[in-house]
Amino acid sequence: MDFSHLDSEGRARMVDVSGKPVVRRVAEAGGSILVGSKVITALRERSLKKGDPLSAARIAGIMAAKKTGELIPLCHPLPLDHISLEFQVKEDRIDITARAVTSARTGVEMEALTAVSVAALTIYDMCKAVSHDMTIENIRLISKRKQQDR
């Protein structure tokens, strides 16, 4: 059982990954924001108009993924090769998934999780004039993998 971000004295550090190879790495994360049916109805009406209210959340998630290394203290800065977010508008909630790809010495799951979290916070911010009765739930890693031989 080991916390690699802590040294043998329990002190925080950014783990040395310089000995690891640069590999293509992919991660997917998901999460939901429960907004209630009133907000969903309002959102659906908006979607029929010109401005898609989820656009701001998508852009916010993409930009936050690029800031992950700045937000999470012990996270390595990564050159993101790709980031995208999907939203599924359900009866009483919005499901969010993010997919991140990098070519780096360490994995990209924190970038995917950060994208989902900030997209959810952005939806919260945009809907809070309608209701504060919202919760962000089930933020989790869906998958991660690396592809050595490309």
Add this chain to the structure above:
Amino acid sequence: MDFSHLDSEGRARMVDVSGKPVVRRVAEAGGSILVGSKVITALRERSLKKGDPLSAARIAGIMAAKKTGELIPLCHPLPLDHISLEFQVKEDRIDITARAVTSARTGVEMEALTAVSVAALTIYDMCKAVSHDMTIENIRLISKRKQQDR
């Protein structure tokens, strides 16, 4: 039913708050990260040593609160007067609360919610060498209020 962040054409904007008074505003937000009992046991052992593994998460949450206006597109930049985070280590999870105070023309709940979210992500990052079987749950506003007459 209205999304104040969207104008009548559905276009995103930052709402004009210049007509509102500067008021002391307080918000509290909460959330949890389910980490499983193995991680909790490891964390508790660490706590007996010198480095408190939750310190990094606390600092990350405080610093993220100061970045809220930079992360959430339509959020007003606020001069934070105070931000603090509390962690409660339970059997299988860590409960996080954050309290934010500002003297501003608009509320401070997004700062409290962002602090909780980034603290949870930081715990995720520090524990993921032990297990990826974690979820962030129940991020929500606990309370908000303003104090006109000070």
Add this chain to the structure above:
Amino acid sequence: MDFSHLDSEGRARMVDVSGKPVVRRVAEAGGSILVGSKVITALRERSLKKGDPLSAARIAGIMAAKKTGELIPLCHPLPLDHISLEFQVKEDRIDITARAVTSARTGVEMEALTAVSVAALTIYDMCKAVSHDMTIENIRLISKRKQQDR
């Protein structure tokens, strides 16, 4: 004739505004990106679909306005009360206007100009897969004023 950002020796500094009153200030700026008719046609087709391609530029402009003090060395950091952007899609170009409001000791024109510039750069970035034959033109202040008695 005076450059207030330079002292009597010609050294850069941020002018001391602490003696000035906090006043509501409004500024409007404009600019255009000439993209050619092919890009305009492609943009118009996109607009009929779900994602409005100008949404990303609007969000980028709003977020850049909040970063103005970080980008322009001698610019005072300002608490933005409001920022919005408008786009007019013409035959061969997109006209951009931004409106910024603050309650501060100094004016908000750099914020409006920065919003227009970064929105134009974002449109450039999104359209450059179609053509590089684009220019950003006529970025200028349209108006600025302050309102003492509110």
Add this chain to the structure above:
Amino acid sequence: MDFSHLDSEGRARMVDVSGKPVVRRVAEAGGSILVGSKVITALRERSLKKGDPLSAARIAGIMAAKKTGELIPLCHPLPLDHISLEFQVKEDRIDITARAVTSARTGVEMEALTAVSVAALTIYDMCKAVSHDMTIENIRLISKRKQQDR
């Protein structure tokens, strides 16, 4: 005709470049700020003194180039290998060129364009105490190329 930053549904995303090779890439961009002859005269007088008033604009452009991926939502973060700016002081305007070099999977033109834009905004900011009668014009890509075999 294709906007690579939008998927087939018109949703914004950061294009996946992980399949592309790391190549040395160079881009040059240009632009002008029309400041009028009064400002030019004042600038020339300053240049004879110790502080070169264009130094701040040069530094601002260099630092903005490093922030490009943070400003332009769908732009990949790039490790800049080089960035430089040149200014030519003409009768009524200042011409700006920027040259950016990277070793990356995607091009560096947005970095050069951002450097020019922010340098122009910085000149605007430093000269606006003299006059607001300025416009930023003709921001464009001058050249871009990649060098596979180094």
Add this chain to the structure above:
Amino acid sequence: MDFSHLDSEGRARMVDVSGKPVVRRVAEAGGSILVGSKVITALRERSLKKGDPLSAARIAGIMAAKKTGELIPLCHPLPLDHISLEFQVKEDRIDITARAVTSARTGVEMEALTAVSVAALTIYDMCKAVSHDMTIENIRLISKRKQQDR
């Protein structure tokens, strides 16, 4: 004896200043970088030419002062009203002073100290091609005061 940034349990927090009045506050800080006489000679030669090599350090210090709240975890974000830096080129070193002014609920000394530190680091960076035999010394607060009745 008290660390106000730590609560009674020793946990980091940003102190609540919302009960304090907004007051004009001034701070001055100083520091030196010992660079040796070879670097000084080279710097003096440069100064006779067009580009003042200390300009970059001045701009870096000004911009860093604006980032203080982002760098120092428990530091309150402050709206800087003024920041300026002075350099004195001595026989074997450069003396740096910074002066910061704000209208805020808490003092501005960290901004002045950060400006000096980052200016010194920038000089280090620009001179390190000549020699690595440099040290940054004596970074300290020179004075701080507040002016209640303005």
Add this chain to the structure above:
Amino acid sequence: MDFSHLDSEGRARMVDVSGKPVVRRVAEAGGSILVGSKVITALRERSLKKGDPLSAARIAGIMAAKKTGELIPLCHPLPLDHISLEFQVKEDRIDITARAVTSARTGVEMEALTAVSVAALTIYDMCKAVSHDMTIENIRLISKRKQQDR
């Protein structure tokens, strides 16, 4: 004698490193903050309690190292592979060392020096409620090396 950050005209630029190989590079830097024996006594008492007061300084130094390219104008942005800080609490001062590793085209000493500087400023900020009689001293490079054949 040459300042590589200045071109032949004395103009600042970011040196072109695109012709250099990607190599593992390590740098160590050190520095001290003289805080006096009263602060040291108070710090030691705190250390016996749960929260280690140096944790915030450690996290601040790590996060600042990742921001080096953003703070130092002509510094190349680097993908940090590792960063760690050590503190030694002496009778009247705290000695700080930082170690940074990258795989890049240019060295990592500015990252190590920035980590030390910001950690020292953070300690200053946390102790200034006890006393302002502190100075930051002797910030210097301890060692740097590159490892070609890994």
